[in-house]
Amino acid sequence: MTDAKPTLLYIDDDEALGRLVSRGLQRQGFCVEHVLSGEAGLERLRQGGIDVIALDQYMPGLDGLETLEQIQAIPDPPPVVFVTASQDSKIAVTALKAGADDYLVKDTQGEFVPLLQVAADQALKQAMVRKARDDAEAEVRASRDRYAALAAEREMLLREVNHRVGNSLQIIASLLHLQASSSKQDEVKAALTNAMGRVAAVAQVHRRLYTSHDLKSVMLNQYLESLLEDLRRSAEGNRMSRLTLSAQPVETDPDRAVAIGIIVNELVMNAVKYAYPEGKGPIHVELKADGDDLELVIADEGVGLNVKANPQSTGMGQRIVSAMAAKLEADVERDPNHSGTRMVLRFRRANATAAAAPEPAAP
Structure with missing residues (x-):
């Protein structure tokens, strides 16, 4: 509705009363149109331009309640003030339940017209409030839909980025492995193998991210199993054939998973190089949780503290x-x-600062 005069459609088969209502409400700033039946009222309503309706109950053809039912079936109908000469409260209750905004008892002298003006004004205000609320709710739903679409697009892009980064790192790890295999110098071979393990530890995290439904966390037990499998495949002479893992299902964020994977890679490779000078032996990795605390153990049964530092x-x-x-x-x-070497790391499942930070609110 604009600043122009509101248009009231008065549906009543009483022509004289219709003239009284028209004159009275026009003095109060309304444009009034009067029709004599429910059918005529519905036809006029379909043409548009009606802001509020005053509807009589007793009319030939469609009565007020039947007309009200058809009005409510029209998309976005104007508010309705139900008007009748009956004192029966059941009609009022039925009309209000059927969608009327207000209810008035009329008289034949038109003394109810000031009350109708107040009721029509109030119905218009309520309609404006409802429209503002509906528009706000629609905007909220649209914003949520836009946010969901953006979040889905962001997740797809992140998954694609992790896929490409994981592939690139895997290619680098493979190239390092090829270079290490072809090298004639033990020092170079060892350095390249170590570098390959570090790259593979990071690549495994990205592989976990783009194959997972959750881009914010990594299952450490699955990640470590894949990482150790990479180490077994890269080892020469079955030196890691007795590398085992015992890990509880634990989730953590990708950054911490990378740090854990690199630590495991370094300590396992250290055990391979120094724990068993005469050949291979057991190397065990264990991850267990106690609430928010995690314990990571890398142990071997090798020479332990008796070994001298490698010059x-x-x-x-x-x-x-x-x-x-x-x-x-x-x-x-x-x-x-x-008896061998047993390294124990204890840390929180999540960084203390990150855990204390509140989650960002969704729009």
């Missing part, structure tokens, strides 16, 4: 483990009572 070692692996442990805010311990 060719650069200490790079130890520095990487320390850096990744700091990223996890992990406590790293070496079990002095274990």
Whole structure:
């Protein structure tokens, strides 16, 4: 409705009363159109331009309740004030339940016209409130739909990015493996193999992300199983044939999964190189959860603390483990009572700062 005078359609078979209503409401700022039957009222309503309806109950042909029912079937109908000379409250209740906005008892002298003007004004205001509410709800639904579409597009793009990054890293790891296999120098072979394991640890996270329905978390048990399988395939002479994993189902974010995978790669490769000078032996990786705390163990049954430091070692692996442990805010311990080497890392499932941060609100 605009600032122009509102148009009221008065449906009543009483011509004299119709003239009284028209004169009275026109003085109050309404444009009034009067029709003598429910059928005529419905026909006029279909032409549009009606802001509010005053509807009599007792009319030949369609009565007021039957007309009201058909009015409510029209899309976005104007508000209706039900008007009748009957004192029967059942009619009022029935009309209000059928969709009327208000109910008035009329008289033949037109003394009800001021009350009709108040009721029509109130019905128009209520209609404006309902329209504003419906428009707001429609906008909210549209915003949610747009947000859902954007979120779906973002997820698809992230999945594609992780797929491409994972493929690229896998290609790099394969190239490093080929280079290591063809190298004649043990030092170069070892360096390339170590680099390949580190790249593969990161690639496995991206592989998990683009093959998962959840782009925000990684199942560590599945991730570690795939990572260790990569290490077994890359090892020479079956030196990792006794590499085993025992891991509980644990979820964590991708960044922490990368750090965990790199630590496992470094410590497993360290055990392969130094724990069994005479050949192969068992290497066990264990991951268990206690609430929000995780414990990661990498253990072997090798020479342990009795081995002397390798003079060719650069200490790079130890520095990487320390850096990744700091990223996890992990406590790293070496079990002095274990006959071989047993490294224990304890850390939270999620970073303390990230866990304390509130989730962003959806639009």
